[in-house]
Amino acid sequence: MPYIYSIAAAAHMNSEIMMRALACDFSEDERALTIVDEFLLGPSILVAPVYTPMYYANGSEITGDVKKSRNVYLPKGYGWYDFYTGDYYEGGSLIEAEAPLDRIPVFVREGSVIPFSDDISYADEQGGRVNTVRVYEGRDAEFTVYFDSGDGYEFEQGQYSLMELKYSEKNHELSISKSGKYPVDDSFDVEYIGRIRN
Numbered sequence: 001m002p003y004i005y006s007i008a009a010a011a012h013m014n015s016e017i018m019m020r021a022l023a024c025d026f027s028e029d030e031r032a033l034t035i036v037d038e039f040l041l042g043p044s045i046l047v048a049p050v051y052t053p054m055y056y057a058n059g060s061e062i063t064g065d066v067k068k069s070r071n072v073y074l075p076k077g078y079g080w081y082d083f084y085t086g087d088y089y090e091g092g093s094l095i096e097a098e099a100p101l102d103r104i105p106v107f108v109r110e111g112s113v114i115p116f117s118d119d120i121s122y123a124d125e126q127g128g129r130v131n132t133v134r135v136y137e138g139r140d141a142e143f144t145v146y147f148d149s150g151d152g153y154e155f156e157q158g159q160y161s162l163m164e165l166k167y168s169e170k171n172h173e174l175s176i177s178k179s180g181k182y183p184v185d186d187s188f189d190v191e192y193i194g195r196i197r198n
Contacts, residue, residue: 002115002130002145007042009146009160018042026075029092035073043143044112044136046080048072048097048105055101072097072105079110079138086193108193110138113165113174115145115188124150130188133165135174137194141167147182 010016017024020040026032038048054066074080076092083106089095097105108114115130128147135141148160161180167173172192178184 001117001120002128003042003045003143005128006115006144006146009148010042010144022046022073022075026077029076031073031092032075038072044109044114045083046072046074046107046109048107050099050104054099068098068100069096070099070105071095072107074107080107081110081136081193082106083108088194108134108136110136111141111167111169112136113141113143113167115143115165122150129185130163132189132191133174134191134193135167137167137169137172137192140169147180147184149182 007016007018011018018041022029022032022035022038022040025040037051038046041047048070050070052070053063054068055063057063071094073094074089074091078091080089080091081087082089082097084103088110089107099105112135114134114136116132116134117126117129118131120126128150130145143165145163145165146160147163148155154160159181161178161182161184163184163186164177166175166177168175174190176186178186
């Protein structure tokens with residue numbers, strides 16, 4: 001929730017694009033320009049939805065022995081981590097990603113910082129608290145976490161806060177700086193996901 005809430009705030013405040021085609025970020029990668037069934041969610045996450053029947057076809061007909069996976073292209077210029085397993089893949093590769101009924105293939109760009117909350121049902125449950133920050137190593141990274149009351153329009157009068165998370169690949173350190181009027185709890189766990197550490 002903190003990641004999605006923050007990229008929504010960035011879309012409102014800075015005209016950033018929450019969801020976009022791979023071509024927007026990887027215009028130099030000719031293969032990425034042809035991909036129409038994957039998208040980027042914010043600056044860090046690549047989503048590859050399943051759009052072909054794996055369990056049931058038209059008329060609720062059982063499809064039979066269909067592989068529960070799909071091919072995913074990971075753009076050049078970055079390494080990519082499987083969101084669920086932490087496995088690392090070189091960019092510019094086509095991989096076969098597991099796609100069981102309970103999960104969509106999702107990959108994280110190296111050099112990403114992603115805030116997580118506990119499982120919550122609505123934005124201001126637990127006050128929007130960040131419980132864990134995952135750092136996907138491989139290059140320097142930064143992310144701005146947005147906080148407000150989760151309801152109402154007080155943010156229009158400046159009742160919000162920003163927490164800048166910056167990761168230095170050279171020093172393997174995450175730094176935090178805060179600004180704004182909304183109270184922010186910065187006591188969270190940090191998980192480092194990397195080729196060496198995994």
